[in-house]
Amino acid sequence: MENKNQFAFGRRNYLLMIVGLVVLGIGFIIMTLDKEPYGEGFLGITLGPIFLVIGFIIEFFAILVKDRKKV
Incomplete structure (x- = not known):
């Protein structure tokens, strides 16, 4: 029988x-800290998006990874 509270x-x-x-x-906070107009400086175009991509990759693996106790 399956436990419904899992x-x-x-x-x-x-x-x-x-x-x-x-x-x-x-990543979003870093992008807002850019002092260049329209966020076209290093923080808004390079560093912030790098953090966003890393964050989305972590979220992707968080969904796909199997928990050790569930296997």
Whole structure:
């Protein structure tokens, strides 16, 4: 019989999701700190988007990784 109170993901997945969201938030904050007009400086065009891509990659793996206890 299946337990109806189980979550879809394990603890490891949720921790990775939180880390990914924090990295995404940092990326958006970095992009707003750019002092150039329209955010066309190093922070708005290079560093912020790098953090965003890393954050989305972390979120992707957070969804796909299997929790050790669930296997």
